[in-house]
Amino acid sequence: MARKTGSHSEITGPRVHAAAQRLFARYGYAAVSMRQIATEVGVQAGALYNYTPDKQSLLFDLMRAHLEDLLAAWRAESCPAPPLAALERFCRFHVRYHLDRPDEVFIAYMELRNLVPENFAVIERLRKRYETELETILCAGQAQGVFALEDVKLATLAVIAMLTGVTTWYRDTGRLSRNRVEMLYWDMVRKAVGA
Amino acid sequence: MARKTGSHSEITGPRVHAAAQRLFARYGYAAVSMRQIATEVGVQAGALYNYTPDKQSLLFDLMRAHLEDLLAAWRAESCPAPPLAALERFCRFHVRYHLDRPDEVFIAYMELRNLVPENFAVIERLRKRYETELETILCAGQAQGVFALEDVKLATLAVIAMLTGVTTWYRDTGRLSRNRVEMLYWDMVRKAVGA
DNA sequence: GTCTATAAAACGATAGAC
């Protein structure tokens, strides 16, 4: 396992992505330079290209990893349940997951337009898959008469927008605990779907 | 009123702001160059500086104008009314106004982090003023027992997030008319606040 | 008021030494 001095591929690679994530979330993809990322990692700009073919791939990898993790986490948490219980689980999961990963979420919602068309298509497909998870729950509840929705598709988008909005204001130092925020959002969603 | 050939201050000024608005909304502030804006207007880059001291002011002026117009439009439309009627008016106004001005709205929500701190403070104050308009309605309804809210502040943010989300998916060519979208959102908000 | 030209700096990305 001997390695040359200055060789740190196993640790530098993740650090590059972590730095890009932090900076993209804070300043926006287009406003962040490769030199800034390199400085944050503690290497020179040229060294970044050992870990990414270009800046675009850095953004794409972050967004894809986030959405794949999100889907995997939901499918691990989800389980067969009546619509009302499934919806509660989804709401609380969504709020919790988004509060735990503010940078990933922020990038996924803000940087779509900075993806080249080919990458955009991949990300959009993943995002749609996640939306469909909620839509399926609402559909089932509607069919069973548990929910009272005029338009299931619009309700899906409205609920996700409402829940995701938590990331724009929640601060750990604020007056509400995460658990209380989860509960308050679930309470509003439950009423909004007519349950 | 004689004017020299090539002198178009009264029309070029607004055109510069209109071009910046369109391009910032589409590609993002940081990704748009002054040259792109100039090309869109049909002048050379240097000529832009007759209408704005710099790129930052272009963004700030757009955001401030949008928020001031939004507040003025709401105050013109708003009128003393019971909380339920006031809330319906607010919801329908918000959806309609946002659908009518997708570029302004998109910039106002996406480009906050590209404002220098001094400008950010001004914009945040305006945004807060608009939020307070809704919060006041919810507070009044809560006090009168018309609404059943666990947390008025969180409900305010949740409702605004839900309504604003319409801009991310609505297309004029879609299956729903604007009026129907207004109605569907109002229906969900009404239920969400427990009215 | 708009143009051409340019200053001064920053950008993404690459080459080659070590």
Added chain:
DNA sequence: GTCTATCGTTTTATAGAC
């Protein structure tokens, strides 16, 4: 794997002719 150095381009903003 990281460095230094740099290529070629683009950036914001300004100066001065017309």
